[in-house]
Amino acid sequence: xxxxxxxxxxxxxxxxxxxxxxxxxxxxxxxxxxxxxxxxxxxxxxxxxxxxxxxxxxxxxxxxxxxxxxxxxxxxxxxxxxxxxxxxxxxxxxxxxxxxxxxxxxxxxxxxxxxxx
Amino acid sequence: xxxxxxxxxxxxxxxxxxxxxxxxxxxxxxxxxxxxxxxxxxxxxxxxxxxxxxxxxxxxxxxxxxxxxxxxxxxxxxxxxxxxxxxxxxxxxxxxxxxxxxxxxxx
Numbered sequence: 129x130x131x132x133x134x135x136x137x138x139x140x141x142x143x144x145x146x147x148x149x150x151x152x153x154x155x156x157x158x159x160x161x162x163x164x165x166x167x168x169x170x171x172x173x174x175x176x177x178x179x180x181x182x183x184x185x186x187x188x189x190x191x192x193x194x195x196x197x198x199x200x201x202x203x204x205x206x207x208x209x210x211x212x213x214x215x216x217x218x219x220x221x222x223x224x225x226x227x228x229x230x231x232x233x234x235x236x237x238x239x240x241x242x243x244x245x
Numbered sequence: 246x247x248x249x250x251x252x253x254x255x256x257x258x259x260x261x262x263x264x265x266x267x268x269x270x271x272x273x274x275x276x277x278x279x280x281x282x283x284x285x286x287x288x289x290x291x292x293x294x295x296x297x298x299x300x301x302x303x304x305x306x307x308x309x310x311x312x313x314x315x316x317x318x319x320x321x322x323x324x325x326x327x328x329x330x331x332x333x334x335x336x337x338x339x340x341x342x343x344x345x346x347x348x349x350x351x352x
Contacts, residue, residue, distance in 0.1 A: 163342075165290075173282075173290065173333055173344040189341040223289055230301050231280050231337050235289035 130154040132224055134236035140243050145212040148239045150224030157205035158182040161227035164198065164209045166220040167238075174220075178227070179207055214243045247272050247336050251345035258350065264321040266348045268334035273314045275338025281310055281319045282333045284347075290333065294319060324350070 135149040150162060164176040177188035181200035188196055197210040207224060221238040248271040258264055268279065277297040282290040292301045294310035297317055307322040321328055329352055334345040 165344075172347045173284075173335075175335075175342040175344060187340055191341075225289075230292055230295050230299075231278075231335065232282070232290070232292050233301065235291075238289055 130226070130234045132226060132234055132236040134222075134224060134239045137240040138242070140214050140241065142215055142243055142245055144214055145210060146214060146241050147208055147210045148222050148224075148241070150207045150209070150236050152205045152207070152226070155226075157200075158202045162198075162200065162207040163225050163227055163232065165223045165225060165232075167223070168217075168220040171220075176209070176222075181207065211241075214241075216243050219243045246341055247274065247339055247343050249334050249336055249343055249345035251332075251334060251348045253348060254346075255349045255351060257352070258324055259352065260324050260326055262324050264319075264324055264328070264350050266319040266321075266332055266350075268312075268317040268319070268345050270315040270317070270336060272339075274317075274336045277313050277317075278336060278338035279310075279312070279317045280335045280337065281308075282335065283328075283330045284333065285330045293332075321350070 131153045133151045140146050158181045161178050161180050163178040179186045179198040186198050195212045200207040223238050224236040225232040226234045250269045252267045279297045281294040284290040298310045309320045311318050331347045331349045333347050
């Protein structure tokens, strides 16, 4: 069965960076886009960007341009989301999700990133 | 950027009633690439409807989607207790992809 398993919760100080991983299993990892979506506490969903593991092609929301790096390692079926220059507004749960014929048909469990001094 | 506006913000209903949720786009959604998601507290979202009117695998047929262009609707017939949640629309026809702000369906 298809699964996306994310890394655990992280705590960072303002100005630092965080990396969240997302390991896929049960399907051909390289053949499906991985998107990243975040959700601040008590707020709605926010689309961040995507990576296509087969080609490392990426796309980003302009809001995160310059701060967001998306990578993938197809040898271990894992995608990574690195967000730099963190502020307290980046405190959120970060989700990876798969794009197939049905958009976002499978999701990771979410990774809580807390930014606090 | 296409802005999606969902209404109402909160819908107060009882089990067995029908819920009608609206998602209005600031510009036409390319190829009607509009999806609906359900999210319960502490969980990842779950896709219900894609391409405006197609039910995802395993989604009960009391959920239906309709609409095109800029106006889309999610209808939930005969609400079950497990349907009380927050619902989001997503447009994936133009970058950046955007979500609506959500509609909470509460008892």
